[in-house]
Amino acid sequence: MKKITFKDYKKAIKKQYEIVKKDDVSGILANPSPAQMRNLSLIILDKGISRKDEELFRLFFGTKENESLKKSIENCNVDKFRPVISFLKDETDSENSIRIEMSALLIDFKPRPYSVFSIMEDLELVATSSGNQLMSNVVTELDVSESSSDLTKSDVIKSNNSIPKKKIAIGLFSLVGAFSIAYTSKDMIFPNKECMEWKEDHYEMVDCISDKIELVKIQEPKPYDEIEFxxxxxxxxxxxxFFIGDKPIVWYSKKNNMVEFFNMDGFNPENDDELKQITQYMIDRYVMACD
Structure with missing residues (x-):
């Protein structure tokens, strides 16, 4: 009898992470740090979570009976996120169920938890349980067997015909078609590129030494840094x-009355000015109403 295993669940979570990190506008999931994952947890909490997700949060953060969950997250030791990050990046494996379920929650993987995932048998059940409007016609089928549980292929669903039992259809966040999911390793994504260069509003991987001759070179490439990237x-x-509780999550740089905003602290890559934490005064003075 074929059975959906915990190993299959972990593989599916990692596959989903490869998709969602590309669409994450905050930049947190692309190169997450423990502190950023703590901030992401607070953002998720502020948006509202289910009772089961709240129970998982309390277990993961060790929240006491009469303690505020938000305060528990704010005061947590961020190092507890390091194994979660390593798991999502496929750097290490884990059999810790709380850690795996936390990984699923942070990337909004559905269906979750594993007890729900393990009984899904067709695409309709997955789509119904997910409630995610971004789930499109593209799915990845997880072919489950007792001896092998590798993710094998991506198919475009052209009809509402049921999927064979014991195959899990995992919805993707954007149209991927037949293209393969990118590898997590930087060396596989950017072969022979060990440096990075600032391009308008983000870093891109580049060769450390380029054969191209440029008349104006504003910035030299920097050695690759996972966090800075x-x-x-x-x-x-x-x-x-701008804030989670009383902690700012936006930083800014101001020069010649021009203010630019960034998703993390450090220095402005364009002029090396030290970034400052956002303040209510700066918001009131320089932040405009949304269109």
Whole structure:
């Protein structure tokens, strides 16, 4: 008898992470740090979570009986996210069910938890349970057997015919077609490129030494840095979330009365000015209403 295993569940979560990190406008999932994952947890909490997700949060953060969940997250030791990040990046494996379920929650993987995932038998059940409007016609089928549980193929669903039992259809967040899911390894995504260069509002991988002759070279490439590579210049307006609790999650640089906003602290890649934490004064003075 064929059975959907916990190993299949973990593989599906990692596959979904490869998709959602490309569409994450905050930049957190592309190159997550423990502190950023803590901030993401607070954002998820502020948006509202189910009772089961709240129970998982309380278990993961070790929230005491009479303690505020939000306060528990704010005061947590961010190092507890390091194994979660390593798992999502496929750097390490884990059999810790709380850690795996937390990984699924942070990327909004559905169906979850594993007890629900393990009984899904067709696309209609998956789509119904997910409630995700971005789920499109493209699915990845997880072919499950007792001896092998590799993700094997991506198909475009052309009809509402049922999928054979014991195959799990995992909805993708954007149209992928027949293209393969990208590898997590930087070396596989950017072969022979070990440096990065700032391009308008984000970093891109480049060769450290280029044969191209450029008349004007504003910035030299920098050695690849995993955390810095996640930096992005962001557009903000009056509905942007600038704080989680009393902690700012947006930084800014101001020069010649021009203000630019970034998703993490550090330095402005364009002029090396140190970034400052956003303040209510700066929001009131420089942030415009959304269109």
């Amino acid at each position: 996640g930096r992005k210049k962001i557009e903000v307006c009056d509905t942007t979330t």
